[in-house]
Amino acid sequence: MTTADDPPITPTEKRTLEDLDGTPHARLFEGEPKTIRLTLAEGDGVAAHQHPDREIVLHVLEGRLAVTLGDESHELDAGDVVRFDGAQDIAPKALTDATALLVLAKRADGPNTD
Numbered sequence: 001m002t003t004a005d006d007p008p009i010t011p012t013e014k015r016t017l018e019d020l021d022g023t024p025h026a027r028l029f030e031g032e033p034k035t036i037r038l039t040l041a042e043g044d045g046v047a048a049h050q051h052p053d054r055e056i057v058l059h060v061l062e063g064r065l066a067v068t069l070g071d072e073s074h075e076l077d078a079g080d081v082v083r084f085d086g087a088q089d090i091a092p093k094a095l096t097d098a099t100a101l102l103v104l105a106k107r108a109d110g111p112n113t114d
Contacts, residue, residue, distance in 0.1 A: 017061070017099070034104040038092065040065070045093030051086030054104040058082050063098030067091070 013029055017037050020026035024046060028035040034054075040046075048068070058067065059081045067074050070088035075095065084090075086104065 017101070028101075032106060034102075036102045036104065038098075038100045038102055040092065040094035040098050042094050042096050042098075046091060048089040048091040050089060051104055053107050054086035055107055056084055056086050056090070057103045057105075058084075058092075059101045061099045061101055064095040065098050065100060066093045066095055068093075 015028050017028070020028065020037055023039045024044065026037045026039070028037055038046075042063075058076070060076045060078050062078050064078070065076045067076060067082070068089065068091040069084050074082065076082065086107075092100070
């Protein structure tokens with residue numbers, strides 16, 4: 001039960017990944033946390049970039065990805081889930097046609113400018 005002093009409850013949202021437009025990125029929901037569907041064809045990738053004010057969870061839904069995080073590279077298969085700090089170079093590349101879901105959460109330990 002909520003009272004007048006409680007913060008408002010965020011409404012429940014439901015989306016289907018297949019209904020999203022845009023490649024390689026499609027934003028699933030507006031607001032926080034940022035939730036992105038990443039779709040890459042075999043051999044395609046995203047240039048190295050950073051999200052310094054974010055912690056990231058990446059779930060490979062289909063296919064295989066090689067993800068470079070800083071100086072390390074990780075090969076991920078469908079079903080793999082990784083969590084990492086966005087304050088490093090991030091460069092995913094599709095080893096096969098691949099789809100992943102990314103959640104970019106604001107860091108709890110500092111100001112958020114992203």
